[in-house]
Ligand SMILES: Nc1ncnc2c1ncn2[C@@H]1O[C@H](COP(=O)(O)OP(=O)(O)O)[C@@H](O)[C@H]1O
């Protein structure tokens with residue numbers, strides 16, 4: 001098992017032996033299309049780093065709500081933008097070995113990587129995934145100066161090494177809404193993940209239940225979850241700054257009828273093909 005701990009304030013360049021930068025994979029798509037799970041698994045398979053950019057917008061939303069700021073009030077934009085600039089966000093992804101060999105010689109399937117999110121050194125991994133944060137995050141993500149502040153943080157995180165100072169980093173997988181279009185426009189591979197909104201809602205619901213959903217706090221009705229996802233997608237697609245859209249050179253992958261392993265395989269194979277491996 002190994003971890004990659006990335007912090008948004010450190011500045012260190014990648015080694016430039018053969019490439020001027022590591023291989024970059026940009027994964028975008030609507031809510032619950034499978035971006036973060038797929039991205040983490042691809043990173044694990046390839047030994048790449050992983051950056052969840054949605055976590056940044058969720059952290060800013062969480063901190064604004066906890067200070068009693070209403071993200072829907074246009075007068076809040078300045079305050080929220082200041083919070084976005086000040087926030088120190090760190091990500092720690094815990095990867096497992098691809099196939100751990102057990103003592104009897106058989107192979108144990110790889111466990112799913114998990115990402116912990118730190119806001120000013122506090123672990124807010126669960127707090128940023130509540131329905132309340134999900135309901136307001138699109139409004140926060142539509143504020144231009146918030147996007148500017150987060151763009152700088154994620155680019156810096158993507159350009160710096162892990163905290164071990166390793167120069168052997170092979171690549172980076174980043175997921176979000178504007179990775180292929182704005183954050184990493186020169187990415188070596190761009191993937192746009194889509195899935196039927198009913199399928200996405202069912203998967204999100206199962207995920208909520210798996211994570212111990214609380215019926216007094218969480219929406220546990222498939223139709224309501226679907227409406228919520230569709231509403232957020234509409235807001236993300238129609239905002240003025242960096243809207244959710246497929247980059248012209250992105251490969252579209254519909255995960256509605258795929259298994260997680262299947263979609264990871266397609267992306268890993270494409271990375272290897274482009275790397276000439
Ligand atoms: N092909 C698939 N089959 C079944 N479940 C999937 C598949 N792809 C993703 N999921 C599940 O769907 C849920 C949403 O995926 P997630 O990676 O969180 O999406 P996103 O990052 O796009 O919001 C997760 O619980 C994930 O495990």
Ligand SMILES: Nc1ccn([C@H]2C[C@H](O)[C@@H](COP(=O)(O)OP(=O)(O)O)O2)c(=O)n1
Pocket residue numbers: 030031032033036053054055057058137138141175176177178179232236
């Ligand atoms: N690069 C990004 C990443 C996320 N966002 C916004 C838009 C999304 O509705 C929220 C939350 O993103 P996140 O990927 O965590 O959301 P889901 O896992 O899809 O529910 O952040 C964005 O505008 N740009």
